[in-house]
Amino acid sequence: MLEVKGLKKTFDNNEVLKGVDLRLGKGDVLAVLGPSGSGKTTMLRCLNFLERADEGALTFLGAEHDMPSMKPKQIAEYRRHTAFVFQSFNLFLNKTAIQNVTEGLTVARRMPKAEARERAERALIEVGLEGKFDSRPNELSGGQQQRVAIARAIAADPDVIFFDEPTSALDPELIGGVLDVIRSLAEEGRTMIVVTHEISFARNAASRVMFMDGGRVLADESAHEFFEEQKLPRIQAFLNKIEREI
């Protein structure tokens, strides 16, 4: 459904992505692992054009696009089929929880207000926030804010959801709740890419795991192959190091 070939990105002489290929089928849950600075987040941001790729071909829903030259209109259309969950939530601070969810539906997709409201309520209930419809972001905990952000992402029923380290900014005791929500989305069959440091999440919820290092993809295989039959010493060392820290 979504395919990227030869994705490259350089920031001021620093080549962060050195040609990344990625293929996502419907219902795939791809966990992206790798050390800090490996280019995971940049890759994800390029996938939703928050950063403009220097090179790369994107095939989405059957149409192929040259990423550096895609027009704003095409990008806006593509974004209406995707959703993005940020590490720092980025809820609209001047809107209530439910307005955060309806905003993209009524304004960007011109959905009737009543229908948007109904969808938003369903999405907020799905992430376990039925009592918080009218709360402002500053009245919610980090975990609750991130769940509103997830509700905002799923309300439009996107073809693919991008998660950028969705639990990295949370207090330890709030991480579990958010991961549970993301896991249940995976079980529903939603297509997602999750950049994360949560190894156990990748192990339990992902169908595939991609490992990045130094702007390249070192591995892209099933979660079972990645964790149980890992042959690359670089990745074994990474996994050992993380598991020791836990």
Next chain:
Amino acid sequence: MNERLINILLESFPKIFLQGILITIPLTLVSFALALVIAMICAMIQVANVKWLKPFVRFYIWIVRGTPLLVQLYLIYFGLPDLGIVLPALPCAVMVFALNEGAYCAETMRAAIESVPQGQLEAGYCVGMSYMQIMRRIVLPQAFRTAFPPLSNSLISMVKDTSLAANITVMEMFMQAQRIAGRTYEHLALYAETALIYLIFCTVFTKLQRMGEKKLNTLSGGSSIRA
């Protein structure tokens, strides 16, 4: 205090106050409203980085902030007639005040917009909104909360700055006070009285600012620091 002085004060107070209601306040409000329009346009041009317009905006702000308001008034009212452009005093004052305050408010608004976190814009893009939609619905409402106190400051300054219009024959509060003072020779009393009337007007605006801030705080969920 002798009876004559008391009579002069009692007679002059309504006259000066009336000029305030009739000229000073309308002059302030109209000029400030125009200034906000100018400021909004200039701030957006800078924030949205409209390449070919930005140098003009920077030039305008540079000129206005680098020259005294009184000189600007003289330049337009007494200077432009040399080029055959004659403007009546009151419109001339409105124009100069609006252009002058517009430059300062443009910087206030630019700073307020830039203080809204980049993530708000990115989140807007990611739910499929356009740049203008994000600006109108997400960024500007938040920026307005930040800009409101400094903009109120500018408004209150402007109430007092309009006294400069007396120099170009606008019959506002201060000019009225000058005339009465000149006739009665009671300078201390008259100018103290005038100062008091300015203080009354500014106090009203200050109260309005407080109310406005409270209202905005409830709208934006109250993000203020409390001791």
